[in-house]
Amino acid sequence: MMEKRSLFKEFTKGIVKENPVLCLVLGTCPTLAVTTSATNAIGMGVAATLVLVCSNAVISALRKVIPDKVRIPAYITIIAGFVTIVQMLVKAFAPAINDSLGIYLPLIVVNCIILGRAEMYAGKNPVLPSILDGLGMGVGFTAALLCMGIIRELLGSGSIFGFQLMPVQILIFILPPGGFFVFGILIMLANKLNTRAGRKVKTTPCDGCPMAASCSQKAEKCGEKEATENVD
Amino acid sequence: MDNKLYVSSSPHIRSNNTTRRIMLDVIIALLPTSVAACVIFGFRSAVLIAVCVATCVLLEYVARKIMKRESTIGDLSAVVTGLLLALNLPVDINPLIAMFGCLIAIVVVKQMFGGIGMNFVNPALAARIVLLVSFPSAMMHWVTAWGAPAAAQIDATTSATPLAAEAGTYSYIDLLIGRCGGSIGEVCAAALILGGVYLVIRRVISPIIPCVYLATAALMSLVFGLDPLYQLLSGGLLLGAIFMATDYTTSPVTNPGKVIYAIGCGFFTMLLRNFSNMPEGVSFSILLMNILVPLIERMTVPKTFGFVKKAKGEKK
Numbered sequence: 001m002m003e004k005r006s007l008f009k010e011f012t013k014g015i016v017k018e019n020p021v022l023c024l025v026l027g028t029c030p031t032l033a034v035t036t037s038a039t040n041a042i043g044m045g046v047a048a049t050l051v052l053v054c055s056n057a058v059i060s061a062l063r064k065v066i067p068d069k070v071r072i073p074a075y076i077t078i079i080a081g082f083v084t085i086v087q088m089l090v091k092a093f094a095p096a097i098n099d100s101l102g103i104y105l106p107l108i109v110v111n112c113i114i115l116g117r118a119e120m121y122a123g124k125n126p127v128l129p130s131i132l133d134g135l136g137m138g139v140g141f142t143a144a145l146l147c148m149g150i151i152r153e154l155l156g157s158g159s160i161f162g163f164q165l166m167p168v169q170i171l172i173f174i175l176p177p178g179g180f181f182v183f184g185i186l187i188m189l190a191n192k193l194n195t196r197a198g199r200k201v202k203t204t205p206c207d208g209c210p211m212a213a214s215c216s217q218k219a220e221k222c223g224e225k226e227a228t229e230n231v232d
Numbered sequence: 233m234d235n236k237l238y239v240s241s242s243p244h245i246r247s248n249n250t251t252r253r254i255m256l257d258v259i260i261a262l263l264p265t266s267v268a269a270c271v272i273f274g275f276r277s278a279v280l281i282a283v284c285v286a287t288c289v290l291l292e293y294v295a296r297k298i299m300k301r302e303s304t305i306g307d308l309s310a311v312v313t314g315l316l317l318a319l320n321l322p323v324d325i326n327p328l329i330a331m332f333g334c335l336i337a338i339v340v341v342k343q344m345f346g347g348i349g350m351n352f353v354n355p356a357l358a359a360r361i362v363l364l365v366s367f368p369s370a371m372m373h374w375v376t377a378w379g380a381p382a383a384a385q386i387d388a389t390t391s392a393t394p395l396a397a398e399a400g401t402y403s404y405i406d407l408l409i410g411r412c413g414g415s416i417g418e419v420c421a422a423a424l425i426l427g428g429v430y431l432v433i434r435r436v437i438s439p440i441i442p443c444v445y446l447a448t449a450a451l452m453s454l455v456f457g458l459d460p461l462y463q464l465l466s467g468g469l470l471l472g473a474i475f476m477a478t479d480y481t482t483s484p485v486t487n488p489g490k491v492i493y494a495i496g497c498g499f500f501t502m503l504l505r506n507f508s509n510m511p512e513g514v515s516f517s518i519l520l521m522n523i524l525v526p527l528i529e530r531m532t533v534p535k536t537f538g539f540v541k542k543a544k545g546e547k548k
Contacts (some may be wrong), residue, residue, distance in 0.1 A: 170332070172366040181340075 010129045014136030016197075019115045021144035022190035026114040027128060030104050031145060032179040036160025038161050041149025042142065043097035046184075051082045052114050056134035060122040062188060075118045111139060144186065151154045151182050246449035251348065254480075257436045262425035262475065268410055268420035270278040273323040273375065277416040281318040283327045287334040288314030294341040309348045313337050316356035316475060319417020320468070320515075321363070323543050324375050329367055333359040351380075353522040354479045357515050364515070372511065374413035395511055397468045407465040418468040428474035437478040440490045441497075445473040448498025456506050469501065472514035489525075489532040495522045 020026045027048075034044045058078050059066075085106050090098045097200045098105060108114065117137055122130040150160055156174030158166035174179040238319070247430050269277040289363050292310035296303050304310075317333055337359035342351045364371045410420030418424075437519045449469060450460035477483060477497050484493050505514025 102375075168364045169370070172362055175365060177365070 007129060007132055011132040014133065014138070014141070015143065016190070016193060018137075019140040019144055019190060019212070020116075020137050021141055021209075024113075025187070026116050026117070027141060028113050030107065030111060031148065032176065033103055033117070034104050035148040035152055035179065035182075036156065036174045037153045038146060038149040039097070040100050041145035043090070043094065044104065044137040045142025045145045047086050047101075048087050048108050048114065048141055049135070050109060051079060051108055051111075052117060052130055052138045052141075053134040054082045055079045055114055056117055056130040057127055058120040059118045060125060060130035067182060071123065071163045072115075074121075075115060075123075076109065079114055083109045088225050093102055098225050113137060140184075147186060148179070148182050151212055152178060158228065170179075172223040178226075233360070242477045250383060251307040251309065254436055255312050256357050257434050258312050258475070259315065260419075261436075262312075262319070262424045262432045262474070264423035265319060265417050265420060265471075266315065266426070267368055267414035268423040269319065269323075272410045272419060273416050275325050277318075278300065278322065280321060280325070280327070280330060281315060283313050284318035284321075284330050284334055285314035287331045288317070288338050291334055291338040292343070292541040295339050299338065301347070304348055307348060310338060312402050313342070313355050316417075319471065320345065320356065320412075320415050321358045322371065322373055322375065323416050324373060327362060329370055332366075336362045342376065349481050351481055354476055354482050357476050357519055357522075361515050361519060373498055395505065403468070404461060404465065405492075407462070412466070414466075415471075417467065418471045421470050423464045424474055428470070431474070437474075438490065439489075441478050441483060442473040443502075444491050444494035445477055445498045446470075448495045449473075449502050452498060452502035453531070456502065458506075462530045463502070463505070467512045468514040470500075472518055476515070477518050477521070482525060484525055484528050484532065486529065486532045486534055489528045493521050493525065496524065 007104065016023075018024060019029070020032050023123045023198075030048070032042055034040045038219060055075075055078050062074075064221055082104060086108070087098075090101075090105060117134060121133045125133070128193065154160055154165065155170050156172070157180060158169045170178075239536055262431045266277075266281055288310040289305050292299070293303055293305050296305075296517035314334060314337075315336055321330055321333070341353060341355040343350070371490065408420075408422045410423070412419050418475075427482065428442060432439045446464055446469070450464055451458040453463040470499050473494075482489050500517030500520055501513045504516055506508060510516070
């Protein structure tokens with residue numbers, strides 16, 4: 001009973017509470033780059049989710065075999081293998097998406113959501129929870145990308161999924177500044193949702209910090225280093 | 233108890249300057265330009281100015297209300313923002329686009345960062361750039377001004393700004409009295425200079441920023457082999473140098489800082505005019521220098537009285 005509930009939680013936490021894009025602020029580069037249209041956003045989200053689930057499963061299965069000192073190169077090799085497979089599949093079955101995603105498809109290899117989940121979760125937990133964690137994070141990533149994609153496409157090109165809805169086009173929304181603006185607004189909304197639901201927004205974010213693995217600082221002293229440097 | 237003694241900490245000398253008084257002076261200084269705009273481009277520019285000012289004031293009121301803060305429309309800063317934004321637009325722009333610009337200026341750039349005195353860039357300028365990037369064709373559609381030279385009227389409805397026009401199309405007199413294409417507030421150089429002189433006499437702005445800005449731009453045009461006077465009088469340079477770059481919130485406090493800031497503005501303006509595919513570089517260069525102001529101020533902190541600089545390598 002207890003086990004089941006926590007497994008379900010592993011899945012749901014990635015969607016709102018620890019949404020990789022809006023709360024952990026990981027994977028910002030693909031988020032800003034490919035969300036110029038809703039179609040691109042879904043393509044990117046699904047591709048990344050596939051890689052995330054597979055790599056989480058394999059890394060979690062191999063976690064006792066991989067030596068601790070070379071774990072990052074090992075993780076990247078595994079992830080790169082899956083990315084290659086996904087890239088070949090996309091090229092074969094959805095060449096249009098492959099063209100519009102361009103370099104960002106192979107760049108999933110260094111997407112910090114995938115590496116971050118491998119480091120933070122899959123390297124420490126059994127296979128089944130790792131798969132669910134990957135699936136939840138992937139769904140959260142896709143949902144955030146889809147939100148941004150719809151808002152930016154609607155305002156920037158006046159269409160959704162290519163269907164023309166509005167005659168007005170505010171070009172700035174499909175350009176980088178508009179991307180940052182929509183991203184900021186969505187982070188604000190996610191924060192608001194989380195605080196309203198009574199969840200405490202993390203202030204010492206070691207759990208969600210991409211540097212957590214290599215950082216030697218204690219959580220409660222996080223951020224103090226810069227402060228002392230400024231004084232000197 | 234009736235407390236008749238007013239006890240406060242220093243400073244004890246008070247000036248009568250209030251935000252409202254300063255903003256009113258800026259509005260008065262912008263009046264010649266606004267009148268010139270109405271004369272040159274007709275009744276439609278008056279409508280455009282009215283729409284922008286009304287929208288800005290309304291949005292400021294609503295934004296403060298929503299954020300449950302005290303209303304600041306009394307200080308007239310929203311009026312100035314609306315007026316400056318309107319003067320930066322072409323006359324035949326869709327009023328809805330102008331209202332969108334007001335939304336960017338007041339809500340996004342000004343109120344989201346905390347209201348007057350907290351904005352990191354000039355609101356009207358940021359709104360103009362957002363509009364320029366979002367609606368490039370509408371923002372660069374210049375209507376022929378009243379009485380413009382025949383060479384500029386070939387197209388009958390649109391005309392190039394002096395910067396894009398062929399050399400010799402406009403004379404200095406044309407540029408001074410605004411017989412050329414452009415945003416409604418930038419064409420009449422004489423009115424802008426009049427407003428600038430008023431602001432300097434009223435000590436609302438220090439002449440350092442406009443003068444150094446214009447001098448740098450003139451020097452740069454000499455370097456590029458252009459006619460300096462023509463470059464100074466055309467485009468948005470005077471409007472930018474006198475009214476945009478001197479915004480209190482987004483320009484440095486110290487005099488050396490002001491000089492560095494103004495040189496940067498002039499340098500980037502001429503660089504953008506000559507090497508970018510944009511017709512004008514004033515707004516982008518001022519925006520860039522606005523963002524650099526905190527760094528400039530940190531660089532030019534005045535020496536505290538009696539402070540002795542420590543020798544290098546000496547420990548505390």
